[in-house]
Amino acid sequence: MSDKNFKGEIRVASRIVDYLSSGLYDSPAACLKELINNSFDADATRVEVFVKPDADRLIIVDDGDGMDRKEFEKHFSMISESHKRDDSDMTKSGRPKIGKIGIGFIAANEICNVMEIVSTKFGSSELLQVEIRFDLMREDPNKRRRGDSEIAKADYFGTVDETTKDSHFTQIFLKEVRGEAQEILARKGRGKFVSGKRSIYGKKPDSISKILKDKNIKTWSDFDFYSKNILQIGLNVPVRYHDNWLSDKLQSEVEDIDKHVAGLNFSLYIDGTEVRKPIVFGSEEEALINRFHFKGEHVSADGYFYAQSTGIKPQELRGLLIRIRSAGVGEYDSTFLGFPPSIGSLTQTWISGELTVDDRLEEAMNIDRRTLRIDHPAYVELQEEVHNYLSDLLKRVRTEIYGSRSIIRKKKRAKEVEKKIVRIATHEIAKVAPESAKEIEKAWIDSTSDESVQKKILRKFTVDQFYEIVVEVAKEVLPPKFVNDFIKRLTDRLRR
Numbered sequence: 001m002s003d004k005n006f007k008g009e010i011r012v013a014s015r016i017v018d019y020l021s022s023g024l025y026d027s028p029a030a031c032l033k034e035l036i037n038n039s040f041d042a043d044a045t046r047v048e049v050f051v052k053p054d055a056d057r058l059i060i061v062d063d064g065d066g067m068d069r070k071e072f073e074k075h076f077s078m079i080s081e082s083h084k085r086d087d088s089d090m091t092k093s094g095r096p097k098i099g100k101i102g103i104g105f106i107a108a109n110e111i112c113n114v115m116e117i118v119s120t121k122f123g124s125s126e127l128l129q130v131e132i133r134f135d136l137m138r139e140d141p142n143k144r145r146r147g148d149s150e151i152a153k154a155d156y157f158g159t160v161d162e163t164t165k166d167s168h169f170t171q172i173f174l175k176e177v178r179g180e181a182q183e184i185l186a187r188k189g190r191g192k193f194v195s196g197k198r199s200i201y202g203k204k205p206d207s208i209s210k211i212l213k214d215k216n217i218k219t220w221s222d223f224d225f226y227s228k229n230i231l232q233i234g235l236n237v238p239v240r241y242h243d244n245w246l247s248d249k250l251q252s253e254v255e256d257i258d259k260h261v262a263g264l265n266f267s268l269y270i271d272g273t274e275v276r277k278p279i280v281f282g283s284e285e286e287a288l289i290n291r292f293h294f295k296g297e298h299v300s301a302d303g304y305f306y307a308q309s310t311g312i313k314p315q316e317l318r319g320l321l322i323r324i325r326s327a328g329v330g331e332y333d334s335t336f337l338g339f340p341p342s343i344g345s346l347t348q349t350w351i352s353g354e355l356t357v358d359d360r361l362e363e364a365m366n367i368d369r370r371t372l373r374i375d376h377p378a379y380v381e382l383q384e385e386v387h388n389y390l391s392d393l394l395k396r397v398r399t400e401i402y403g404s405r406s407i408i409r410k411k412k413r414a415k416e417v418e419k420k421i422v423r424i425a426t427h428e429i430a431k432v433a434p435e436s437a438k439e440i441e442k443a444w445i446d447s448t449s450d451e452s453v454q455k456k457i458l459r460k461f462t463v464d465q466f467y468e469i470v471v472e473v474a475k476e477v478l479p480p481k482f483v484n485d486f487i488k489r490l491t492d493r494l495r496r
């Protein structure tokens with residue numbers, strides 16, 4: 001073999017690592033997130049994903065720092081840990097690196113049989129091309145044993161070519177995409193045949209944001225599989241928010257967060273569609289933002305909680321989303337880290353929050369990057385703080401949002417009653433007693449402007465209370481011989 005060509009076996013350090021790096025990322029979204037976050041760590045500013053129409057092949061292209069043969073072999077001949085943070089845990093451009101465990105890349109074996117890398121680094125004329133074949137993976141682990149503890153995971157075949165020194169990029173081809181993943185990405189899954197499924201394919205951020213605000217969309221499952229995968233990816237990777245993801249007033253309260261994410265300067269396009277965070281809230285009249293800042297002994301966290309006066313839609317946004325180093329940890333947790341469901345259970349569905357938590361919680365993160373170890377001190381401390389915070393927030397939501405909603409309802413009702421009274425006065429009473437009609441109008445008009453009048457107009461009398469008042473007034477103004485007749489007629493009318 002010439003100097004230009006090389007080959008080898010990708011091995012993992014133990015049966016456990018082999019096991020852990022398989023079956024973790026079974027959905028295309030989960031696998032693509034890993035690859036996209038790798039591009040972020042390589043300081044890419046733009047990542048483009050292309051899904052061939054039948055989704056037999058996926059291409060992920062970034063304009064990042066790239067890798068050379070040495071780096072490839074260092075990481076891939078023996079997968080045991082990541083060397084990404086060896087020198088620094090920040091990228092050259094100052095991003096906190098997301099990768100840590102060193103198995104994200106190879107987990108693509110879950111969704112494809114062959115993976116090809118084409119990459120070059122800035123200032124190097126070396127063009128790296130490697131093909132990784134996962135056929136081995138489909139074999140019995142016992143046949144894949146190498147030496148005492150190592151397990152072979154794939155074969156690789158590489159060449160080194162020449163390219164211009166100033167180019168830098170990484171292209172990853174996922175070939176022979178497997179069964180379910182292919183079906184999902186090809187937009188030919190079940191979804192297509194169910195009428196009414198929505199799609200974001202080929203749409204611009206503005207239209208996507210409008211669709212996400214649509215109250216008729218209850219869940220991401222109202223979208224086809226392809227679109228749902230894009231939403232899931234957007235939730236996890238460090239892309240920007242939509243331009244109008246909140247009302248202007250509320251958005252100004254999270255301006256720093258908005259700016260920070262935009263400042264990461266990272267954009268993602270899937271089949272030409274720009275992917276943003278799928279976090280968009282409907283324009284509820286009654287909504288609020290409550291900021292969260294916590295510096296504890298074991299962990300610190302910052303973020304916001306949004307609350308509105310009805311259940312959040314799509315429901316995937318209900319709960320709490322934790323981010324570590326700008327990448328999501330799993331999806332929204334609708335239990336808010338196990339908050340008692342009995343406390344304001346309905347109001348809990350009105351709340352959606354995001355917290356960026358420091359690296360100490362990263363230690364509590366399980367290898368799947370989706371779940372946290374709930375006995376870790378950082379988790380325990382954060383959980384307690386979030387729960388105390390949430391108790392207060394639920395109170396604020398009840399008084400400010402729910403309270404204000406019922407005040408508005410009351411005002412509306414008072415206005416309606418007022419209208420009816422004025423109508424009776426002008427249509428009925430004015431005919432027999434024009435003076436009194438005017439009095440009535442004067443007494444009740446604008447009942448909504450004064451809270452005590454409002455209360456009076458909405459007051460409910462029982463029949464006996466009503467008799468008492470009417471009889472008293474009748475006795476005051478009518479000659480005794482009419483009182484009897486009056487009460488008799490009144491009783492007849494009320495019983496009719």
Ligand SMILES: Nc1ncnc2c1ncn2[C@@H]1O[C@H](COP(=O)(O)OP(=O)(O)O)[C@@H](O)[C@H]1O
Nearest residue numbers: 038042066082084099100101102103104105170
């Ligand atoms: N898009 C990319 N650009 C440059 N290097 C990459 C890219 N993707 C992966 N790598 C290299 O491959 C290594 C392995 O990636 P991965 O398995 O995801 O582990 P981790 O991200 O935890 O380091 C990375 O540490 C990095 O050196």
Ligand SMILES: [Mg+2]
Nearest residue numbers: 038099104105
């Ligand atoms: Mg990674």
